[in-house]
Amino acid sequence: MAAAGPRDRSPAGKPPEREVPRDKPSDEAPPPNEVRRKAIHQPIDKSAKDFYGDKDMVDEFLRKHVFGRIVADVELAKLWKGPTEYIDSKSRTVRHADMVWKAPFRDSWLYVVFLFEAQSTVDWLMPVRILLETALVYEELAKDPEVRKRRKLPPVLPIVVYVGTKPWDAPTRLEEMLTEEAKVFLPFALGHEFLLVSEAEEAKALTRADTPRTAGLRLRYARDRAEFGEALATLRELLPEDSPARQALVEWVLSSMIEDGAKEEEMAKLQELKDLASPVVDTWWAAERREARRKGLEEGRQEGRQEGEVRGQRLGQRATLVRLARRKFGSETAEGLAALLEGAADLEGVAEVADLIIDCGSGRDFLAQAAGALA
Secondary structure (H helix, E strand, O other), X not given: OOOOOOOOOOOOOOOOOOOOOOOOOOOOOOOOXXXXXXXXXXXXXXXXXXXXXXXXXXXXXXXXXXXXXXXXXXXXXHOEEOOOEEEOOOOOEEEEOOEEEEEEEOOOOOEEEEEEEEEOOOOOOHHHHHHHHHHHHHHHHOOOHHHHHHOOOOOEEEEEEEOOOOOOOOOOEHHHHOOOXXXXXXXXXXXXXXXXEEHXXXXXXXXXXXXXXXXXXXXXXXXXXXXXXXXXXHHHHHOOOOOHHHHHHHHHHHHHHHHOOOOHHHHHHHHHOXXXXXXXXXXXXXXXXXXXXXXXXXXXXXXXXXXXXXXXXXXXXXXXXXXXXXHHHOHHHHHHHHHHHHHOOOOOOHHHHHHHHHHOOOHHHHHHHHHHHHO
């Protein structure tokens, strides 16, 4: 995604008094040969990406949703990660796949590529996005000496792991995006399709959590305290402390606390939350407002009420982030962040800013990265 253009960051239409450092002015066009990077993922997408960066989670996922359905001779025990960064030679844009896994096929030179994309919102353009990413993967595969020698390509299976709660009602196949009149051209058009797996729907169908992945699903889509507690106990028992999936779930809890408008005293405990064994995880769910919000999502709320709640949550998020920035970096950095948040056209990067407060070592570095996240 190209960088956004310059935006006025003050209510009065004037630039803020304090200049916030940026890596590069947003209205400065990159040199012809400079690579432009696609915007990074939202936190919920990132935690899902990290979750499926764990080989054991991918193995369990593929055995349930792919094995026996599409392929039968894939050696999942020999899964290995492929590159996730691809440069579009024409636009010079670096695109990132969320996760690419490869596995040997039929005891030969051939292997199968599983292209994972984590998605938290319904996107009707997803077939186009997947088509582009698949093409870039194939372009990278063409550099493989064995592929060049044989002039044959390994199969690429695109998979979208949908981590949102609204029903997916967008196309999963390029063909579905064509008008009826245009379908006369189908013999010449690509019928590219991706495998869609809705985690929320899968979680609803679960009656127990007896594997690491199913416990992870039950944890993230728990409908009551008992379900959440059962999943948490299973994960603490089955997932090693150094497991990438376990850390991804910790990151999900952190992001969820922020999105739910956690109180300041709860947010102050963020630095203590390093593992699922932390009591912060138990007390976070036990809060009545958290359970009420989950029930509300389950039952479905009126659109107007939802919008009001979102506005309230966002105001709370802004205030909390400024307080946290002041605690860690001081008043000057907090004022700079307040200016950024006040002038932001949208708040898609707010949860990412919370991650930056934890990750950055200096106020200057934090403000520079926060400016990019909110641009």
